[in-house]
Amino acid sequence: MKRLTAPIVAGIVAAGVSPAFAQELTIGLKSEATSMDPQFHQLSTNIQVSKNIFEALTTQDAVQKVTPGLAESWEAVDDTTWRFKLREGVKFHNGSDFTARDVIYSYCRVPLVENSPSAYTIFTGGIADMQAEDDHTLTITTTATNPLLPTDLWSLAIVSADALGAEDTVTYGPEGTCEGMGDVPQAPAFNSPDIAIGTGPYKLDTYTRGSELVVTRFDEYWDGTPEWERVVMRPITSDGPRVAALLAGDVDMIESPPIQDIPRIEEGGFSVVDALSNRIIYLHMQQVEDAPGIEGADENPLLDARVREAISLSINREGITERIMGGYAQAAGELLPPPMFGTSGRAVDPYDPERAKELLAEAGYPDGFSITLGTPNDRYINDEQVAQAVAQMMTQIGIQTKVDASTASQFFSRRNALEFPIYMAGWGASSGDMSSPLKSLVATYDANTGMGPTNAGRYSNPEMDAILLEAMATIDDAKRDEMLQQAETMVLDDFGIIPLHYEQTVWAMKSDLTYEPRVDQYTMATEVKKAAE
Amino acid sequence: MIVYLVRRLGQSILAVIAMAVLVFIGVYFIGNPVDVLINPEATQADIAATTERLGLDKPLYQQFGIFVVNALQGDLGTSFVYGRPALEIILDRLPATMELAFVALFLSVGIGVPLGVWAGLRPNSIAGRTIMAGSILGFSLPNFWQGMLLILVFAVLLGWLPAGGRGETTEFLGMQVSFLTWDGLSHLILPAVNLALFKMSLIIRLARANTREVALQDYIKFARAKGLSDRRVVLVHILKNIMIPVVTIIGLELGSMVAFAIVTETVFAWPGMGKLLIDSINLLDRPVIVAYLMLTVLIIVTINFVVDVIYSLLDPRIRLSEMKG
Numbered sequence: 001m002k003r004l005t006a007p008i009v010a011g012i013v014a015a016g017v018s019p020a021f022a023q024e025l026t027i028g029l030k031s032e033a034t035s036m037d038p039q040f041h042q043l044s045t046n047i048q049v050s051k052n053i054f055e056a057l058t059t060q061d062a063v064q065k066v067t068p069g070l071a072e073s074w075e076a077v078d079d080t081t082w083r084f085k086l087r088e089g090v091k092f093h094n095g096s097d098f099t100a101r102d103v104i105y106s107y108c109r110v111p112l113v114e115n116s117p118s119a120y121t122i123f124t125g126g127i128a129d130m131q132a133e134d135d136h137t138l139t140i141t142t143t144a145t146n147p148l149l150p151t152d153l154w155s156l157a158i159v160s161a162d163a164l165g166a167e168d169t170v171t172y173g174p175e176g177t178c179e180g181m182g183d184v185p186q187a188p189a190f191n192s193p194d195i196a197i198g199t200g201p202y203k204l205d206t207y208t209r210g211s212e213l214v215v216t217r218f219d220e221y222w223d224g225t226p227e228w229e230r231v232v233m234r235p236i237t238s239d240g241p242r243v244a245a246l247l248a249g250d251v252d253m254i255e256s257p258p259i260q261d262i263p264r265i266e267e268g269g270f271s272v273v274d275a276l277s278n279r280i281i282y283l284h285m286q287q288v289e290d291a292p293g294i295e296g297a298d299e300n301p302l303l304d305a306r307v308r309e310a311i312s313l314s315i316n317r318e319g320i321t322e323r324i325m326g327g328y329a330q331a332a333g334e335l336l337p338p339p340m341f342g343t344s345g346r347a348v349d350p351y352d353p354e355r356a357k358e359l360l361a362e363a364g365y366p367d368g369f370s371i372t373l374g375t376p377n378d379r380y381i382n383d384e385q386v387a388q389a390v391a392q393m394m395t396q397i398g399i400q401t402k403v404d405a406s407t408a409s410q411f412f413s414r415r416n417a418l419e420f421p422i423y424m425a426g427w428g429a430s431s432g433d434m435s436s437p438l439k440s441l442v443a444t445y446d447a448n449t450g451m452g453p454t455n456a457g458r459y460s461n462p463e464m465d466a467i468l469l470e471a472m473a474t475i476d477d478a479k480r481d482e483m484l485q486q487a488e489t490m491v492l493d494d495f496g497i498i499p500l501h502y503e504q505t506v507w508a509m510k511s512d513l514t515y516e517p518r519v520d521q522y523t524m525a526t527e528v529k530k531a532a533e
Numbered sequence: 534m535i536v537y538l539v540r541r542l543g544q545s546i547l548a549v550i551a552m553a554v555l556v557f558i559g560v561y562f563i564g565n566p567v568d569v570l571i572n573p574e575a576t577q578a579d580i581a582a583t584t585e586r587l588g589l590d591k592p593l594y595q596q597f598g599i600f601v602v603n604a605l606q607g608d609l610g611t612s613f614v615y616g617r618p619a620l621e622i623i624l625d626r627l628p629a630t631m632e633l634a635f636v637a638l639f640l641s642v643g644i645g646v647p648l649g650v651w652a653g654l655r656p657n658s659i660a661g662r663t664i665m666a667g668s669i670l671g672f673s674l675p676n677f678w679q680g681m682l683l684i685l686v687f688a689v690l691l692g693w694l695p696a697g698g699r700g701e702t703t704e705f706l707g708m709q710v711s712f713l714t715w716d717g718l719s720h721l722i723l724p725a726v727n728l729a730l731f732k733m734s735l736i737i738r739l740a741r742a743n744t745r746e747v748a749l750q751d752y753i754k755f756a757r758a759k760g761l762s763d764r765r766v767v768l769v770h771i772l773k774n775i776m777i778p779v780v781t782i783i784g785l786e787l788g789s790m791v792a793f794a795i796v797t798e799t800v801f802a803w804p805g806m807g808k809l810l811i812d813s814i815n816l817l818d819r820p821v822i823v824a825y826l827m828l829t830v831l832i833i834v835t836i837n838f839v840v841d842v843i844y845s846l847l848d849p850r851i852r853l854s855e856m857k858g
Contacts, residue, residue, distance in 0.1 A: 034614045034615055035615065035616070041570075041614070042572040043572070116616070117571065117614055117616070118572045118575065121579070122574065122576070186616075187615075187616050188616070188617055209622075210626060210629075210804030210805075211698065211699050211804040212698070236698075237799070237802070237811075237812060238800065240681060241681075241696065241697050241800055244681070244688060244689055244696040244697070245696045245698075247688075247696075248684070248688035248689045248692065248696040249692065250688070250697065250698065409568070409569045409814075409815065409817045410563060412564065412569060413564035413568045416565070427573070428573075430572075430574060431574075440573065440574060447577035453573075453576050453580065454573055
């Protein structure tokens with residue numbers, strides 16, 4: 001592909017592509033959904049596909065603001081009780097009406113899904129009780145105060161109680177103790193359009209594993225008629241073939257073309273859209289007594305905040321985003337791109353190698369030390385190249401850094417086993433809220449409370465933990481926002497974690513299409529529109 | 534004869550057991566599947582629950598024991614990713630791979646033999662030299678690069694054929710096949726050519742060398758002296774004699790084509806077993822990886838066993854020498 005002379009391609013592609021069937025859209029996806037059951041595997045590939053067929057009580061717009069979905073409105077009655085007003089006149093694909101019973105059935109089914117590789121119970125676990133006041137009014141009681149309940153509910157797809165064989169009355173009980181569930185169909189049954197019944201804009205037509213998924217328009221959709229009569233989604237997992245499929249006219253749109261191919265795609269007459277994603281690429285440092293992989297220092301130098309600051313100042317973030325990321329990234333000063341919830345607009349750390357050397361000397365390492373930087377090499381955009389650049393920049397201030405790159409599956413296992421003294425990884429805040437990175441990446445690791453599960457640097461700051469916990473139990477949005485900003489500022493002032501850049505997500509498509517890019521990196525067929533002439 | 538059979542069968546079973554151990558340990562050390570499968574927002578308790586449910590909390594020897602006991606009952610495990618039996622998922626994909634392999638085989642024989650014979654009869658002609666040069670390219674260029682080049686030329690530049698995927702399929706003898714519709718066939722051509730190129734080069738070289746050898750034999754000279762037409766000499770006397778080694782190669786290569794069409798399937802997004810293997814490795818779906826490799830081992834060991842038995846039936850010297858050795 002790379003050897004191609006662009007103008008030739010441009011001309012020939014324009015001439016060779018047959019006009020697409022106007023009502024049909026074909027999308028080349030970079031990975032394949034593992035099931036059509038929207039409650040089986042909590043994986044972005046599955047979610048973006050199932051969102052065409054199934055809906056939830058709430059939705060998130062392109063910048064992850066929570067907006068009404070199947071629930072028209074909601075209010076927090078008290079700290080642990082929420083009342084949802086359900087939309088009336090909504091039909092399932094099989095013609096039945098959507099009522100509170102479907103919601104209760106759907107949430108009840110979550111713990112009953114067998115063999116789930118990553119269960120949705122992390123969203124239903126906190127629901128203590130659900131009561132239908134009438135067909136379209138529902139109260140949900142949570143075990144603890146959860147200001148993010150409306151956000152969480154976006155992940156819980158509503159399936160049809162009738163189509164799945166529920167009894168007339170379904171009563172809620174926590175952790176799989178519901179009554180009236182009937183014989184609950186398992187994930188493989190969802191390959192059939194008779195079971196995969198949702199309220200979404202598209203109906204399941206056929207799902208051929210490994211090959212393609214076809215959905216057709218649902219004419220009675222409550223929120224207007226969808227643009228496409230038929231949408232075909234094809235998984236093309238390798239980058240080169242995916243780009244080739246677009247250039248050859250096999251597909252109308254692809255997700256995540258490799259950055260180095262973007263100029264050629266543009267010169268070929270295709271349009272490219274991109275947007276800042278909610279994914280931050282960061283460096284995490286092991287802040288415990290005896291971290292492995294450090295030489296030339298008596299004790300772990302990363303315990304000293306001055307050393308951590310020196311590392312941050314040694315990195316030329318603008319250089320990385322311009323030269324390695326080809327402009328498809330933005331230097332980061334926070335753990336989520338502003339103006340998302342809980343961000344403070346903090347400035348990006350400057351590139352100041354001189355000051356970095358001074359800090360190292362002050363901390364007692366005038367001659368530096370040597371360290372190993374762990375990174376995946378097939379998980380994030382140009383991840384290994386970025387890590388190499390970071391290693392060189394750190395070496396320039398005296399910290400001899402060598403890169404240990406491995407494939408994602410190995411990297412994550414080794415990272416979780418604390419094998420790296422310093423590592424580069426990414427975090428996408430699926431809730432679009434600052435509590436997500438704070439809770440997972442920097443809160444003190446504690447298996448009993450579930451805090452800091454991905455804190456493989458074992459950073460710990462009890463003061464920050466306290467504020468974060470309080471924020472996570474505060475319903476008032478303005479107050480919570482303020483507390484999250486405060487907690488984040490404490491971590492970043494302490495250089496507990498070092499943000500590098502926010503990735504940008506790219507889509508490429510035929511020039512007569514438009515797509516509003518989403519921060520959560522999902523490709524949604526409903527958002528693909530015909531460009532205005 | 535029976536002694537030979539029993540001994541040969543024993544060796545095959547040993548090979549399968551050795552491979553089972555190697556495959557299982559190898560896959561075990563790649564990484565922890567839970568780290569890849571689970572949502573990163575999950576808490577330690579969720580992770581522990583999933584680990585336990587997938588049986589990954591048990592020590593290696595116990596996991597292996599469970600695997601062996603189940604495997605002896607024909608159960609090669611349940612896919613972590615799809616939640617369905619691994620064997621079922623692989624067998625779902627088998628027809629696509631078989632179809633690709635057979636079409637590729639058909640192409641490599643159908644094109645390779647005539648070209649090889651031509652080059653063998655006229656080794657110094659321009660055509661003969663061109664064919665040989667072409668076969669060297671077929672040998673030496675990496676498979677994925679050939680694939681990308683085919684896509685670039687025929688899909689992107691000329692726009693004649695689709696760049697990947699399987700296209701429309703129809704039911705034939707209870708399987709979904711592509712070659713009965715134009716849409717399906719158009720999707721099949723490029724990957725089949727890509728998979729065939731290497732084998733085709735192999736067959737060209739084999740056919741050429743044998744043709745040259747056979748053409749100098751006395752019975753060919755005699756046939757010509759009798760005044761038989763060139764056509765008859767080539768079609769009957771030469772072709773018949775060179776087909777023996779070609780058929781042997783086809784038998785050996787078919788197994789490897791079915792088992793290892795991985796590169797072609799990845800480049801052309803062809804939904805066969807090879808692509809399933811790559812996707813499963815990326816997701817660390819251990820049961821599918823192990824089941825795939827075990828199935829492959831079983832196929833190859835069986836082919837070898839059958840070939841050996843047939844040879845020994847054809848040529849008693851083989852089993853006699855083995856018994857002495």
